[in-house]
C-alpha cells in the first residue's frame with residue numbers, strides 16, 4: 001500500500017483493484033484501508049469509541065512494526081483517523097517491535113501500555129500517558145514498567161474497587177497489580193498457571209493459551225479472551241468470578257480464518273451494543289504481516305457466554321447518522337481505495353496521495369431537508385483534478401463536482417465550493433477523485449450547506465441620503481451580514497468553530513458560521529460574536545494596516561474585536577469601521593470579488609460597495625441559550641454624580657430622515673466653566689418616539705424619556721462635548737432637550 005507522490009506503485013495498483021471490485025466497494029470491514037493495522041484495542045470515552053491499533057509497515061516480510069495509531073467513531077461505520085499517537089520514538093529506551101498495546105482512562109489521563117524490545121534487549125512493557133485519548137502520548141516513567149521473557153500484549157482493566165490489573169505474556173500469562181498512579185505496581189509479577197480446564201486443550205502444551213489476552217469484567221464475571229491454539233490462531237475465552245482466577249475455559253469465540261496466522265481481539269460495549277474487534281489479512285496484499293483491523297457486533301448469550309463470531313466484510317450496522325452540515329474531516333472514512341493519510345499542516349490529518357480513480361465512502365449521511373452547496377478544503381501544487389460527489393455508490397448520481405486549483409504546495413489549503421443538486425434524506429456519499437497521473441491533491445475537510453435556512457433577503461437599499469458616515473446604531477441581536485456588492489454573507493470558512501479560522505463571503509446558507517451576535521459595548525462600539533460559539537470577529541494581531549486579515553478568535557472583546565457601524569448614503573446599508581484603525585479602515589471584501597470564498601480583510605475607507613453591509617436579523621444558532629449570553633456585559637451606568645452647576649450645559653440635536661423614521665444626533669456641550677461629572681437629559685414623549693438609542697442609557701419616567709450617560713461620557717470637561725444618538729419612529733418637528 002505504499003504510495004509515493006507522482007508514482008503509482010505496484011501495491012497501490014493492488015488497492016485500486018479493490019475499487020474496481022464491487023464486493024469490496026460495498027465492504028465496510030476492515031475498518032482501516034489507508035495502512036495495514038493490527039491488534040485492535042477499543043476504548044469508550046464519553047460519546048466516542050476509540051480503537052488503538054498497531055501498524056504493519058508496507059512490504060514487511062516479518063513483523064515490521066514501529067508505531068501505534070488511533071481511530072474513532074460515533075456511529076460504528078465512519079472512522080476518523082487520528083494518525084500516529086505513540087511510537088518507538090516515544091520511548092528513548094525502545095528499539096523495535098511495537099506490538100499489541102491497550103489504552104485505559106483513569107482520572108482524566110490516558111495510559112497506553114505497549115510491548116517493545118528494549119535497546120539493551122528483552123521484551124519490555126512501557127507505559128505512556130496523555131491528557132487526550134488521541135495523544136500525543138509521552139513516556140510516563142522513562143524506563144520499562146516491567147521486563148521479562150515473552151512480556152508482550154499487555155491488557156489493562158481498572159476494577160470497580162479501583163484496583164487496576166495489567167495482564168500480558170506469550171506463552172505464559174502473567175499479571176501485575178498496578179498502583180493507583182497506573183505507572184508502577186505492587187506485589188511483584190504473578191504467573192497464571194494455565195491448564196486445559198482453565199484455557200482449553202492443546203496437544204503437547206499445558207493449554208491452548210498463546211498470547212493476546214483481553215481482560216475485563218462484565219456484571220460479576222471476569223473475562224479473559226486470548227489468541228490460542230497455536231498457528232493459525234483462533235480467539236477463545238475463559239471466565240472467573242475473581243480478577244486473578246481460577247479461570248474456567250469457556251470455548252472458542254472466533255474460529256481460525258482470514259489470511260493472517262495471528263488474530264488478536266478487543267471487546268467493548270458502546271451505546272447499548274457489544275462489539276468484537278479482531279484482525280485478519282482481508283485487504284489486498286494482506287497476509288500475516290500485512291493485517292487489518294475489523295469489527296463485528298454481537299450479543300452476549302443470557303448466561304454471559306459468547307456466541308460464535310464469524311469474520312465479515314460488512315461489519316456492524318450504523319448506530320447514528322453523520323451530520324454533513326458541520327465540518328467533517330476528510331480522514332473520516334467508512335471505506336476507501338487508494339488513498340493514504342498524513343499529518344496536516346492545518347492540524348489533525350489530511351487525506352493524501354490521492355490519484356485518479358481513488359475514492360472515499362462515508363456512510364449514512366443525513367442530508368435532512370436538503371443541501372444546496374458543498375465546500376472542500378483542498379491543496380495541490382499540480383492543479384489537482386476534481387472531486388465528484390456520488391450518492392449511494394461509486395457510480396451513483398453525481399450531485400456536485402469540486403475543481404481543485406493549483407494552490408502552490410501540498411499543504412497550502414483553499415476552500416473550494418460547488419452547488420449541490422437535489423440531495424435530501426439519508427445516503428452513503430462517495431468522493432471520487434479524478435485527474436491525470438500521479439498525486440492530484442490533498443483533502444483536509446468538507447461540509448455541506450443546507451437549503452432550509454437561507455436568510456430572508458433584505459429590502460433593496462434605497463439611495464436616500466442618510467447622514468453619510470455618521471455613527472449608526474444596530475440593536476443587540478443576531479444578524480446575517482450581507483455584503484451589497486456580492487450579495488454574499490460574512491461567513492466563517494467551513495463553519496469551523498476554532499480560533500484563527502478565516503472569514504470570507506459565501507452565499508446565504510443559514511449555517512451558524514453566517515450568524516453574528518451584535519453587542520453594543522459600553523464604550524460605543526460593537527462586537528460581532530460568531531454563531532459557532534465563543535469566538536468574535538477579529539482583526540489579525542490587531543494590526544492597523546490595509547489588508548490585515550479578518551477571522552474569528554476567542555471572544556474577549558479586546559481592541560481587535562471592536563467595530564463601529566457607520567451610516568452610508570443608502571438607508572439600511574452600513575460600513576463597519578475597525579477600532580484598531582480608529583475607523584479609518586473598514587471590513588472589506590477583497591478586490592471587489594463576488595465569488596463564494598472570497599476573503600474578507602480590513603481596508604481604508606473609500607465608500608465602494610465591497611465595504612457595504614446590511615444587517616439582516618436572524619434566529620440565533622440552536623445553541624443560542626449559551627451563545628446569546630453577552631460576552632461583554634454592558635457596564636451599568638453609574639448613578640450620575642450631581643454636577644456642581646448645570647448652567648452652561650446645553651444639548652443640540654441634528655435630525656435626518658431614516659427609513660420610515662428619523663435619526664437624531666445629540667451633542668451635549670459644557671460651557672459651565674468647570675468639568676461636569678454627570679448629566680441628565682430629558683425629552684418629552686409627546687415630541688419623539690424613541691425606537692433605539694446609543695452611547696447613553698434610556699428610561700421612561702411619566703411624560704419624559706430620561707437619558708443618562710454611560711461611563712465614558714459621564715464627565716465633560718469645560719469647553720468639551722459628548723454625543724449620543726437615537727432612532728425615532730414617525731416624524732418630528734422640534735426636539736427640545738432639557739439638560740441638568
Ligand code: FUB
Nearest residue numbers: 038099100212262263264
Ligand atoms: O502484532 C504483533 C503480535 O502479533 C501481537 O503482539 C500478537 O498478539 C500478534 O497479533
